[in-house]
Amino acid sequence: MGLLWDSIKQAVLRLASGDPFVLQVMWMSLRVAGTATIFGMIVGIPVGAWLAIRKFWGWGAAATVLNLGLMLPPVVVGLFVFMMLSRQGPFGSFGLLYTPTAMIFAEFWISAPVIAAITMGGVGSVPKEVRLQAMGLGASRRQTTWLVIREARVTIISAIVAGFGAAISEVGAVNMVGGNLSVNGHNMTGTMTTATMAFVRQGNYALAMAFGIVLLVLAFIITFILTRTQQGIRRRWLQS
Amino acid sequence: MIGRKSRVAPTGNQSAWLWALALMLVVALALGVVAVGCGGGEETTSTAVSATTLAPSTTAAPTSTSEASTSTSVAEKSDLILASTTSTQDSGLFDVLIPAFNKVYPQYTVKVVAVGSGEALKLGETGDADVLLVHSPAAEQTFMDDGFGVDRKAVMYNDFIIVGPPSDPAKIKGMTDAAAALTAIANAKALYYNRGDKSGTDAKEKTLWKAANITPSGDWYQVTGQGMGETLTIADQKGGYTLADRGTFLSKKGSLQLEILVEGDKALFNQYHVITCKNAKNVQGGNDFMNWIVSADAQQNIIAPFGKDKYGQGLFIPNAGQVE
Numbered sequence: 133m134g135l136l137w138d139s140i141k142q143a144v145l146r147l148a149s150g151d152p153f154v155l156q157v158m159w160m161s162l163r164v165a166g167t168a169t170i171f172g173m174i175v176g177i178p179v180g181a182w183l184a185i186r187k188f189w190g191w192g193a194a195a196t197v198l199n200l201g202l203m204l205p206p207v208v209v210g211l212f213v214f215m216m217l218s219r220q221g222p223f224g225s226f227g228l229l230y231t232p233t234a235m236i237f238a239e240f241w242i243s244a245p246v247i248a249a250i251t252m253g254g255v256g257s258v259p260k261e262v263r264l265q266a267m268g269l270g271a272s273r274r275q276t277t278w279l280v281i282r283e284a285r286v287t288i289i290s291a292i293v294a295g296f297g298a299a300i301s302e303v304g305a306v307n308m309v310g311g312n313l314s315v316n317g318h319n320m321t322g323t324m325t326t327a328t329m330a331f332v333r334q335g336n337y338a339l340a341m342a343f344g345i346v347l348l349v350l351a352f353i354i355t356f357i358l359t360r361t362q363q364g365i366r367r368r369w370l371q372s
Numbered sequence: 373m374i375g376r377k378s379r380v381a382p383t384g385n386q387s388a389w390l391w392a393l394a395l396m397l398v399v400a401l402a403l404g405v406v407a408v409g410c411g412g413g414e415e416t417t418s419t420a421v422s423a424t425t426l427a428p429s430t431t432a433a434p435t436s437t438s439e440a441s442t443s444t445s446v447a448e449k450s451d452l453i454l455a456s457t458t459s460t461q462d463s464g465l466f467d468v469l470i471p472a473f474n475k476v477y478p479q480y481t482v483k484v485v486a487v488g489s490g491e492a493l494k495l496g497e498t499g500d501a502d503v504l505l506v507h508s509p510a511a512e513q514t515f516m517d518d519g520f521g522v523d524r525k526a527v528m529y530n531d532f533i534i535v536g537p538p539s540d541p542a543k544i545k546g547m548t549d550a551a552a553a554l555t556a557i558a559n560a561k562a563l564y565y566n567r568g569d570k571s572g573t574d575a576k577e578k579t580l581w582k583a584a585n586i587t588p589s590g591d592w593y594q595v596t597g598q599g600m601g602e603t604l605t606i607a608d609q610k611g612g613y614t615l616a617d618r619g620t621f622l623s624k625k626g627s628l629q630l631e632i633l634v635e636g637d638k639a640l641f642n643q644y645h646v647i648t649c650k651n652a653k654n655v656q657g658g659n660d661f662m663n664w665i666v667s668a669d670a671q672q673n674i675i676a677p678f679g680k681d682k683y684g685q686g687l688f689i690p691n692a693g694q695v696e
Contacts (some may be wrong), residue, residue: 230610
C-alpha cells in the first residue's frame with residue numbers, strides 16, 4: 133500500500149512540476165496516436181460505410197478481412213511494419229525505422245480496422261427506410277449516402293474514439309518500430325506506453341505512474357466528451 | 373423526463389435505432405476495454421513471460437522429485453522468488469541452474485523474475501523478492517548500505533564487449549582499452565546506443581565513460597531505455613555502436629550485422645553477486661539458494677560448463693570466494 137501511495141504522490145508532483153521530459157513524451161503520444169487516427173478516419177470511415185451500404189460479389193470475404201483486422205494482434209502489426217522498414221526490408225533505404233513516422237504507420241494499421249469495422253456496423257444498422265424515403269424524395273445517390281452516414285454519426289464518433297483509444301494504449305508495436313529513443317534527456321520516439329514500460333523495468337514507479345495517471349485522465353476526458361456528444365444528439369433527436 | 377418518455381413510447385423504428393446505438397456503444401466500449409487490456413497485458417509481459425519460461429525449468433526438474441511432491445507431499449513446497457536480470461535470463465543460465473538447485477532442495481518452487489537490475493533491487497527492497505542475483509556493484513552497495521540486504525556474496529563474472537557496424541567509422545576494431553575505444557567513438561561522433569535502463573550493463577557503461585573522462589552527449593549518443601536484445605537490434609538497424617554482454621550478443625548474432633570490435637579489457641568484466649533480502653518472505657529459501665550457488669558443486673559443475681556446448685566457450689566464469 134505504501135508503495136502505491138508513494139508512487140501516486142510522486143507522480144502527481146512530477147506532473148505538477150511540468151517536467152519537460154514528461155511533457156515531450158505526452159505530446160509524442162498524442163501526436164502519433166492523433167495522426168494515426170486521422171489517417172484511420174480518412175481510410176476507415178469510407179471503407180466501413182461502403183461495405184455497409186453496397187452489397188457486391190465477395191462482400192463476405194471483404195467483411196471477414198475487415199473483422200480480422202479488428203482482431204489483429206498489435207504486436208503482429210509491429211512485426212510486419214518492422215520487417216518492411218528494416219534495413220534489410222523492402223523500404224529499408226528510406227531510414228524510417230525508429231522515427232515517429234514509423235510509429236504512425238504501425239498505429240494506423242491498428243486504428244483503421246477498428247474505425248472501419250465499427251462504422252460498418254453503425255451505418256449498416258441505419259434503417260433501410262431512411263434510404264428508401266430519401267431516394268423517394270428525389271435525393272441523389274451521393275446525397276442519400278451522406279444522409280445515411282449522418283444518421284450513423286454517433287456510432288462513427290464512437291468508432292473514432294475507439295480507434296484513438298486502440299492507438300494510444302498500444303505498446304508492443306510502437307516499441308518495436310519506435311524504439312523508445314531519447315537524446316540528452318530529450319525524448320525522440322518514446323510514447324507514454326513505451327516509456328511506462330521502460331520506467332517499470334528500471335524500478336522507477338513514480339514516473340511510470342505519472343504516465344498511468346495521464347492515460348487515465350485522458351481516457352476520462354475523451355469518454356466524457358463522447359458521452360456528452362451522444363446525449364446532445366440524442367436529446368435533439370428525441371425532441372424532433 | 374425525456375429519457376422516460378423515450379422508454380415509454382418509442383415507435384418501432386426509433387427503438388430499433390436506439391437498440392442499434394446501444395449495441396454499437398457497447399461494442400465501442402468493449403473495444404476500448406480490449407485495447408486498454410492489450411496495452412496493459414503487454415506492459416506486464418516482461419514479468420509474465422519470465423514466470424512462464426521458468427515453469428518448464430521447474431517442471432523439467434528431476435521428475436522423481438516433482439512426482440514425489442505431488443503424490444506424497446513429504447515436505448510442504450514453498451515459493452522462492454529470485455529476482456534477476458533479463459540478460460541472465462536471456463542467456464538461458466536459469467534453465468540449468470534452477471533444476472540443479474531443485475535437485476538438492478526440492479522443497480522450493482523457484483520463481484525467477486527477470487527484470488532490469490534497478491527493478492530487481494527495488495523488488496528486494498519491497499520484499500517482493502527473497503533473493504537477488506544481480507550485476508550492478510555500485511547500486512548493490514547502496515542497497516546494502518540502506519539496510520535492505522542481509523548478506524552479499526560474489527558468484528561469477530562474464531564480460532562485456534563493444535560491438536559496432538562492420539564499417540567501423542570510429543576505427544576501434546582490435547583496441548584492448550575500452551575507455552580509449554569510447555573516446556574514439558565520442559571524437560568521431562559515431563552513433564552510439566545506450567540502454568539507459570539502469571541495468572547492470574547500463575551501469576557498467578557509465579563507469580567506462582567516467583574512466584574515459586567523457587560525459588557523452590549529442591545527437592550521436594542515443595538512449596533506448598530498453599533491454600539488451602532490443603538495443604542490439606536498434607544499434608544494428610541504425611549502424612551504431614553499443615556495449616553488450618557477450619551472452620546476449622552471441623545468442624542474437626545470427627540476426628545481426630554487428631561485430632565484436634573491442635574485448636578483453638579487465639574493465640569490461642561483469643561481476644555477479646547473490647544477495648539475500650531483509651524483507652524476504654522466504655528467508656530460509658534465500659539462504660539455501662545463496663549457500664548452494666557459491667558451493668563448489670554449483671560453481672564447478674553447473675556454472676563453469678554452461679554455454680560450452682553451444683558457443684564453444686563458457687559464458688560465465690565462477691569466482692565465489694575469490695573476490696569481494
